[in-house]
Amino acid sequence: MTDLTYDVIVLGAGPVGENVADRVVQGGLTAAVVERELVGGECSYWACMPTKALLRSAAALRAARRLPGAREAVTGDLDAAAVLARRDAFASHWTDDGQVAWLESAGIALHRGQGRIAGDRVVEVTGADGVTTVLTARHAVVIATGTGALLPDIAGLREAAPWTSREAAAATGVPARLAVIGGGVVATEMATAYASLGSAVTVLARDGVLPQAEPFAGELVTAALRESGVTVRVGAEAASVDRADDGTVRLALTDGDRIEVDEVLVTIGRTPNTRDIGLDTVGLEPGAWLAVDDTLRVLDGGGWLYAAGDVNRRALLTHQGKYQARAVGDVIVARAAGAVVEDGRWGRHVATADERAVPQVVFTDPEVASVGLTAAAAEAAGLRTRVVDHDLAAVAGSALHAEGYRGHARMVVDEDRRVIVGFTVAGPDVAELLHAATVAIVGEVPLDRLWHAVPAFPTVSEVWLRLLEAYGR
Incomplete structure (x- = not known):
């Protein structure tokens, strides 16, 4: 067992964790990040970058077809294989060599494995080889472990091996028929993407399309999806799901209707990745969202524990997580120097934009x-x-x-x-x-x-x- 000490330890090496570590290192402290999967996190490999790559080629083709003079130059349809290949490139072919090299250049230590809080400012990291490394933080531990897909309690759903946003972003082929459970951002973006790639898509939007947006936005997107051939069933809900021996997925709806598809994508929400990170050792609930103040310090977290990004549920968006990362990094550096940081007084050292100024783009058509x-x-x-x-x-x-x-x-x-x-x-x-x-x-x-x-x-x-x-x- 190895014992190491740093000023700051960050659980999670996605965009948020990387930015926290970079900020504190630029402020003169030492930092280590702990990552159990790929350095670069969800956004780099299973969310922002690959999904927008899936959407962009079709958007460019639609734009050309909407312009006289340009549309006449379009002689073919979308090349699905080429789109997937471009997506693979934007996901770095699911290798993190480039991200690891960046950490090294920034002076940030990387520890691979499952990180668990083991006490006051102590994190134990268990590697794939079973070896445990004990890390101690002089000033702070920051949780930036993000979220995972939430699966609803629909009979047979888990046994049917559904797609989540990860499988949709990283699919190696295009299903002939795709059902999407949900009507939010991921649902509408992936319905747009796979319809453009040739799938026959059915969206089961129990609560409507983009229900959190202004009503006209959902109406315009619904109309465009239907014009592109997508079946949008507002108010529809799956009662049960099962996958046949031939791979066909069968959905029974609460209204008695039945649907058969090749894949089903579930996009109803997210759940925090906090179940196995040792929260119980500091009196917090495993699997729970982490409540924080505007300096991103975890409430009832002993004063040394912080949470940034999706895991605190303030705004589940990469750019907002990176904004929080910059704020919490500056706060930790200031407090390490002995400054008294008060909410509302420290300007950019607090995260206040998460309440009423969150920008978001839904890359639908x-x-x-x-x-x-x-x-x-x-x-x-x-x-x-x-x-x-x-x-x-x-x-x-x-x-x-x-x-x-x-x-x-x-x-x-x-x-x-x-x-x-x-x-x-x-x-x-x-x-x-x-x-x-x-x-x-x-x-x-x-x-x-x-x-x-x-x-x-x-x-x-x-x-x-x-x-x-x-x-x-």
């Missing part, structure tokens, strides 16, 4: 980009608001961008402060519009000042001017 509160969420929060809508197709830049452009934009204004608290836009290629809205919301830019942020003509960004005109002076 059309794309959905949003930040801040929906109209319903703002009303529920007790704000006195005004909702302003505009047809995105009526903007000159949209007509130039694609023939038959369809889209919609909405801003939610806090009338008492005359600032934007929510923005959602749905339409082809709208992802790049989002950061302007994020800056406006985070910066609490008054509407009177936004009139002086003049959008270039003719671009889709001109929707900002149209929204302000609709709001009025």
Whole structure:
């Protein structure tokens, strides 16, 4: 058994864990990360990067077909094998050599194996060979173990070996028939991707399509999915699932209908990867989400335990996890130097954007980009608001961008402060519009000042001017 000491120990070497370690090393401390799978985590191999690679080729083809002159040059259909090969490249062929090399260059130690908290600032790492290494942290232990797919209690589902987001992102072939249980972000993105690759896709959206977004976003995405050949069954729910000897998956629905497919993808939510990391040794519940304050310190965690990224449930998005990583890294460095860090006083050293300024893009057709509160969420929060809508197709830049452009934009204004608290836009290629809205919301830019942020003509960004005109002076 080997004993080693570092200033900071990070459980999990995904994007969040890597950024925590990098931040504290840049602040003059030593750091080690513990990883049981691939360095680079879910985003690099089974989520953000491979899934967007699956979606991008079809999006480019759709864009070409929507432009006279370009559509005539399109002489074939999507090459599924080439798409999967490009996906493989973006997932680094599921090897982490490049990520490990980066850790070494950044001066971050790597310990492979299952890490478990074994006491006050102590982590035991059990490697694949069964050898245990004991790590001790001088200042902090940070949990950045992320989440895994949540499987519902549907009769026969687990025995049927369903796909989760991991299998969908890393599939080596395209199923002829695919059922998707769920109607959220992963469900709609993967339905879009596999339909474009040639699958006959059925979406069972019990709670609707993109139920957490503005209603118009779900309506536009539903219409586009159906136009692409996807069967979208809103309100449908699986009662049981079984896989036949020939591999066929049979789903019985609660309404009595039955569906036969080649694969079933389950996308109903996430569960924290905290079941086997030793939380019980410090009085916390194994398998539970970790509640934190705005400095990302775990409540009732002894003052030395932190949690960043999906595992604290504040915002289950890679970019928000990396934002938290930067904040917690700076907090740990400051506290190690003896500073007293108080919530609300330390600026970038606290994570406050997770409450009302979370940007997200759903890479469906059309794309959905949003930040801040929906109209319903703002009303529920007790704000006195005004909702302003505009047809995105009526903007000159949209007509130039694609023939038959369809889209919609909405801003939610806090009338008492005359600032934007929510923005959602749905339409082809709208992802790049989002950061302007994020800056406006985070910066609490008054509407009177936004009139002086003049959008270039003719671009889709001109929707900002149209929204302000609709709001009025």
